[in-house]
Amino acid sequence: MTDSSRHVACVGGILFDPDGRLLLVRRANDPGRGLWSVPGGRVEPGEDDHAAVVRELAEETGLTVRPGRLVGVVHRGPYRIADYLCAVAPGSAAVPCPGDDADDARFVDRAAYAVLPVVDGLTETLRGWDCLPRI
Template identity: 40%
Template sequence: MAEQTDRPGIAAAVIVRDGRVLMVQRRVEEGELSWQFPAGEIEAGESPEAAAVRETAEEVGLTVQATRVLGERVHPKTGRRMSYAACEVVEGTAAVVDTEELAELAWITHGQIAAFVPYGLFPPVQAYLDTEMRRGKDRSG
């Protein structure tokens, strides 16, 4: 799919806690994209990391901080420029706050990723989750 350069980029927050990653289900599906990370458009003058932090607070009520950029790409399903930021929870409990955009959320295990995202994740994000989710499982198990 061609890149849609006329639209702002999207920043996604990849949040791992206790060996699970936070996924949200959009009310309006973008093709096959039903479950995804908390994400939204990057506003003018905003860094992708700041957008990921803001969108997480707006969508699920969690205060997070971006710890590193995992990568950027043009999403093969939507044509939108995507930036992925690893984030850690500072405070709060995840809940569906933006009820217009989100249907539900789930903290999923490493083994559930393929069921929630059958088309696969962006390789740098998958590599990060492979490491971080095992680390969290080792600590909690």
Template identity: 45%
Template sequence: MIVSENSSIRCVGAVVHDSRGRLLLVKRGRPPAAGKWSLPGGRVEQGESDHAAVRRELLEETGLSVEVGALLGTVLRPGVGGTYEIHDYACRSNGAAPSAGDDADAAAWVDGATFTTLDRAGELTEGLAEVLRSWGAEPTTG
């Protein structure tokens, strides 16, 4: 990850697994990384807590409600106007079918085999697979 001397833009991401061990991913519809699969999430609004931002972003991007848990880690990504400081949280969902909304072109529960295929094909956002593996948070089924 690259650290920029520009201003920091606080963001959140959700690492959501269902009861089968699948991971919730969204296909980004806008820059940065348009067309790539990533974790759902986005910017924290003024006065909003991280947990509230995670719940809002998940609802906007996937239509799902989640319980937000512990912080798994933080990722820094260069962006227009600053560095995105993304705080990724473990979340729980009932595993309902997601529906893409807001800036997501698609949303899906992804099993381990599909995740590996997306990674090998270069269809995940840069560094996502490595970060999730280092946190022990990659999908486990398939």
């Protein structure tokens, strides 16, 4: 059995604003309802990871992004989540607006991040990837 047959393929987008604040969403649905995480979701049939990241960030935050390099992969239960470093697409608005399965979306600094209830393992994972808020 291959990895892809045992796990649900998902993606996440890691996006910083020019000040070094990290984009997070508060999940409106399970898994993680009411908790904060990087935006993302399932890869749909026929999509590659980059197309899924663009779609998921648009759906959850209203932002148009350009995915870049793979930062890392985590496994959470049945989900295999590939997280990509993203940038706001040139000429696009950079103000997040929650949508789809996010009930809030915002850029957060270190102080704000420290008090948010985040999904299990997020802080340790982002710290290991050097992707926590920079200010």
